[in-house]
Amino acid sequence: xxxxxxxxxPRAIAxxxxxxxxxxxxxxxxxxxxLLGGKALLRWSLDTFSAHTAIGGGxxxxxxxxxxxxxSLPDGWISADPGAERxxxxxxxxxxxxxxxxxxxxxxxxxxxxxxTAEVIDxxxxxxxxxxAAIPTLPVPDTLVVQDEGAAGDVVDRGxxxxxxxxxxxxxxxxxxxxxKAVEATAxxxxxxxxxxxxxxxxxxxxxxxxxxxxxxxxxxxxxxLGIETMIRTAVGMGYDVHRLVAHKPLWIGGIEIEHxxxxxxxxxxxxxxxxxxxxxxxxxxxxxxxxxxxxxDPQWRGTASHRFLEFAANRVVxxxxxxxxxxxxxxxxxxxxxxHRAAMRARIAEILAIPLDRVxxxxxxxxxLGFTGRREGIAAQAVATLQLPEN
Ligand code: MG
Numbered sequence: 270x271x272x273x274x275x276x277x278x279p280r281a282i283a284x285x286x287x288x289x290x291x292x293x294x295x296x297x298x299x300x301x302x303x304l305l306g307g308k309a310l311l312r313w314s315l316d317t318f319s320a321h322t323a324i325g326g327g328x329x330x331x332x333x334x335x336x337x338x339x340x341s342l343p344d345g346w347i348s349a350d351p352g353a354e355r356x357x358x359x360x361x362x363x364x365x366x367x368x369x370x371x372x373x374x375x376x377x378x379x380x381x382x383x384x385x386t387a388e389v390i391d392x393x394x395x396x397x398x399x400x401x402a403a404i405p406t407l408p409v410p411d412t413l414v415v416q417d418e419g420a421a422g423d424v425v426d427r428g429x430x431x432x433x434x435x436x437x438x439x440x441x442x443x444x445x446x447x448x449x450k451a452v453e454a455t456a457x458x459x460x461x462x463x464x465x466x467x468x469x470x471x472x473x474x475x476x477x478x479x480x481x482x483x484x485x486x487x488x489x490x491x492x493x494x495l496g497i498e499t500m501i502r503t504a505v506g507m508g509y510d511v512h513r514l515v516a517h518k519p520l521w522i523g524g525i526e527i528e529h530x531x532x533x534x535x536x537x538x539x540x541x542x543x544x545x546x547x548x549x550x551x552x553x554x555x556x557x558x559x560x561x562x563x564x565x566x567d568p569q570w571r572g573t574a575s576h577r578f579l580e581f582a583a584n585r586v587v588x589x590x591x592x593x594x595x596x597x598x599x600x601x602x603x604x605x606x607x608x609x610h611r612a613a614m615r616a617r618i619a620e621i622l623a624i625p626l627d628r629v630x631x632x633x634x635x636x637x638x639l640g641f642t643g644r645r646e647g648i649a650a651q652a653v654a655t656l657q658l659p660e661n
Contacts, residue, residue: 279373280325281394282441283318284362287311287331287380288351300482301331301380302338304590306497307659309339310482313383313495319343321390324376328362331380356455356462360448363441371442377459378436384478384495385436392473393438402463403438405475406431431472433458434479443468485587485623500660503594506552508652510544514645522600522607522648523614523631524576524621529605533648536565540575541650542631546596546618547575549654550582554589576621583622591658593622597630601642601649607633 287301301311308316311331318324326345329336336348349365352358359377366375374397378385389405396403409430415422437460439447447462456462460470478494480487491497518532523542533539547559559578563570586593596618600607607614611631619629636643 279370281323281374281376281390281438282366282369283324283327283436284359284366284375284377285311285314285318285327285329285380286351286355286358286362286378287329287335288358289355289381299332299335301335303482303488303588304659305383305482305488305491306495310383311335311339311380314378314380314385315343315346317385317387317390318376318378319346321387323390323394328365330358330362354455355457356448356451356459359444359459363445363448366441369441371440371445373441374438375441375444376436376438377444379481381482382435382479383482383491384476384480386476386478389473389476389479390436393436396471396473397438397440400471401440401443401468402460403471403473404458404460405434405436405479406472407434407475407477408432432475433460434475434481439463485592488587488590489592501657502660504553504555504591504656504658506549506554506654506656508545508548508550508552508654509649510541510548510651511641511647511649512539512541512544513647520605521575522602522650523598523610524579524617525610525613527605527610531645537563537570537573537578538575541648542598542600542614542652543575543579543618543621545650545652546598546654547578547582549596549652550579550586550593550656553654553656554582554585554591554658556585576617579618579621586656586658589658591656593624593628593654594657595628595630595655596622596652597654598632598650598652600631600633601636601651602633603635603638603643603645607631 302309318327329346329348330351332351347365349361352361374394393403409427413425413427443463447466451462464470480491480494512533512535514531515534516531520527520529520532521538521540533541544559551558563578614631615626615629619626641647642649
């Protein structure tokens with residue numbers, strides 16, 4: 270064995286950012302907890318980092334709810350509170366790492382990219398042996414043009430461009446200096462802050478598996494990229510709801526307000542159509558009913574706009590790694606006429622569920638003046654929801 274005279278490099282530290290709200294994806298739980306192949310999204314990165322022998326530990330930046338859902342952290346890992354913005358979250362992690370050596374390599378990574386591999390980590394750490402900063406990039410495969418008021422403008426030279434991924438690797442001291450200088454400035458990633466110090470940021474080959482979870486459909490894309498075998502089953506649920514018609518109340522059906530002499534009575538806005546769809550989705554999930562999740566006895570739901578119930582149910586589907594294939598709503602009413610409002614209801618329901626319009630059906634019928642609906646005492650609605658759900 271050759272004797273090494275060089276001082277030993279401290280083991281690398283990971284900063285795993287799991288503080289975002291995932292608002293674009295429309296997840297009910299933070300998207301970092303969305304299930305991918307039966308495992309919470311942020312676990313993928315956490316497991317890869319903690320299994321890598323060159324990495325001694327890290328900081329998980331996540332709020333208390335995420336920490337509670339995750340349970341314990343691997344050895345050598347601590348947690349830090351997220352900031353309002355990504356940059357503040359990294360700054361909080363740096364405070365948590367105050368007693369670490371400036372020479373330590375640090376990898377800053379977004380939990381929304383679960384496909385981090387040991388090979389990318391190796392390439393970044395190798396680059397840090399000769400550079401103060403390194404980031405993974407990918408070429409741009411598509412032709413790029415400038416948008417020119419809805420028309421295709423000039424072609425941009427894609428050969429001069431690259432897509433930037435994470436993890437991004439730095440010497441801890443370099444990252445500290447970049448953040449200390451950036452107190453008044455903002456950037457969407459740390460490499461930009463480091464470049465402002467005049468530091469050269471090396472690039473290494475990125476990896477398609479580092480695809481970022483932004484939208485709900487990215488779960489399916491990531492499953493394919495990461496080779497997760499997902500068995501899918503079809504689940505169908507039905508919902509039925511009735512509310513009483515009373516004078517001088519607004520009438521909400523199918524997520525829209527309809528001009529009418531009477532409105533529906535109920536604890537919330539009494540939108541019988543959205544309630545039926547909500548129960549249909551919960552039924553397909555075998556996840557109780559609307560009253561279990563939003564008890565009428567709980568004053569906080571008084572007057573609630575029912576799209577919140579439907580959004581909740583749709584988010585439960587996403588959280589399971591599933592998707593809504595179709596909903597079919599039938600409104601049973603003698604009056605008002607539903608026909609003129611069908612298009613608006615379909616559009617609103619599709620919007621709330623974040624699914625295409627052609628997956629939403631709204632139908633209506635009378636009961637030929639028979640029964641309580643025929644006597645205009647109330648309005649009923651029934652719905653069927655068809656979901657695709659991963660097998661556990
Ligand atoms: Mg109801």
